[in-house]
Amino acid sequence: DYVFGTDGKPKKVLKLHPISDMDLYRVTTRDGRSTLCNLEHLWRVKCPSNTGDRFIDIPLKQMIGNYISPRFDKRNGKEYLEYRYFLHSCSPIEFSERSYPIDLYTFGLWLGDGTSRTGGMTSADPEIFGYIPYKYRRNKTKYAYNIMGIMPILRNIGVLQNKHIPTNYLYGSIEQRLSLLQGLMDTDGTVSTDGMQGAFSNKNRRIIDGVIDLVRSLGGTATLGKNMTKCNGKIFPSWRVTMRFDNGIVPFRLRRKVGKWKGSIKSKYAITKIEYEKTALGRCITVEDDMYVTDDYMPTHNSVIINVADNLFDICNGYEPYIVIFSDTPEQATEHLGAIVEELEGNERILEFYGQLYEPRQVGDKMKEKWTQ
Numbered sequence: 583d584y585v586f587g588t589d590g591k592p593k594k595v596l597k598l599h600p601i602s603d604m605d606l607y608r609v610t611t612r613d614g615r616s617t618l619c620n621l622e623h624l625w626r627v628k629c630p631s632n633t634g635d636r637f638i639d640i641p642l643k644q645m646i647g648n649y650i651s652p653r654f655d656k657r658n659g660k661e662y663l664e665y666r667y668f669l670h671s672c673s674p675i676e677f678s679e680r681s682y683p684i685d686l687y688t689f690g691l692w693l694g695d696g697t698s699r700t701g702g703m704t705s706a707d708p709e710i711f712g713y714i715p716y717k718y719r720r721n722k723t724k725y726a727y728n729i730m731g732i733m734p735i736l737r738n739i740g741v742l743q744n745k746h747i748p749t750n751y752l753y754g755s756i757e758q759r760l761s762l763l764q765g766l767m768d769t770d771g772t773v774s775t776d777g778m779q780g781a782f783s784n785k786n787r788r789i790i791d792g793v794i795d796l797v798r799s800l801g802g803t804a805t806l807g808k809n810m811t812k813c814n815g816k817i818f819p820s821w822r823v824t825m826r827f828d829n830g831i832v833p834f835r836l837r838r839k840v841g842k843w844k845g846s847i848k849s850k851y852a853i854t855k856i857e858y859e860k861t862a863l864g865r866c867i868t869v870e871d872d873m874y875v876t877d878d879y880m881p882t883h884n885s886v887i888i889n890v891a892d893n894l895f896d897i898c899n900g901y902e903p904y905i906v907i908f909s910d911t912p913e914q915a916t917e918h919l920g921a922i923v924e925e926l927e928g929n930e931r932i933l934e935f936y937g938q939l940y941e942p943r944q945v946g947d948k949m950k951e952k953w954t955q
Contacts, residue, residue, distance in 0.1 A: 589672075612805070626881065693765070700728070767780060768836045785819065
């Protein structure tokens with residue numbers, strides 16, 4: 583099997599480690615991403631208040647006590663909370679190109695400003711129709727257009743009177759996903775005055791969720807906010823996605839928007855919450871890179887071998903007659919010991935370099951038995 587690395591490319595899963603009961607903690611970031619992991623899991627983060635702009639690899643258990651710190655601002659006399667650990671977005675994920683029945687830029691335009699019942703749409707930017715592969719007709723109503731031939735396609739997709747981004751449209755190639763996002767942003771998107779971030783606003787929460795997924799899969803950050811919008815004398819809830827890209831992605835095609843766009847200097851996002859959620863079955867994996875992408879396109883560490891690297895080094899080189907493992911619970915110690923045994927048994931590089939120095943399974947079983955006693 584394969585997972586995606588933080589460079590956006592597929593990485594082979596080399597090993598599945600034992601399934602075991604473990605305490606799982608939810609890690610949440612400032613832009614709303616979250617995932618579950620145990621306290622031993624490593625994260626590659628920046629800690630500006632301690633290590634500046636340098637990445638460090640630390641387990642969750644070392645962050646949980648100090649990821650947030652109260653601070654006092656002498657300038658205004660106010661207290662505030664400082665988040666100390668930051669993740670950085672992955673590169674755009676390289677999903678394979680897919681075949682779709684509709685031009686994706688056109689689909690994005692229709693999702694943003696299209697008429698839900700038909701293939702018509704409203705726009706004050708006639709420039710956009712120069713970017714679509716369909717014939718169109720301008721209606722008598724100001725700013726109203728009809729895109730010829732797309733209504734049957736929209737019906738077959740299942741989005742007429744049901745606007746949303748179908749799941750399979752979130753997993754096209756980088757170019758396909760960008761085209762879809764550009765259509766959405768050329769209609770309901772705006773550029774900040776400094777050109778460093780974009781925003782997408784809509785009252786359809788399903789479309790909003792799809793935009794968030796598109797942005798994160800393209801290596802950007804997407805933060806959700808809720809508004810109350812007034813239109814035609816009525817007030818209704820709407821949502822706003824604020825996005826940043828520091829990787830050269832331009833989420834627009836309209837010249838007036840592209841001309842203002844500069845992109846962000848950095849797209850880091852802070853870890854803002856670490857909370858115990860449940861005790862449940864879980865397992866670690868080893869992949870062919872030291873980083874991979876997990877839920878919500880969060881970059882996380884391939885941590886098992888790193889967690890036991892010092893122990894393996896001492897064992898293989900015979901530097902220490904005894905090794906003491908300190909853990910919070912017997913279960914964590916057993917998991918750590920099991921990881922050491924598995925690497926001694928199955929790590930091809932260790933076996934190639936050091937040879938079969940021990941009978942690892944026998945040693946492991948004896949050590950586990952001693953621990954249980």
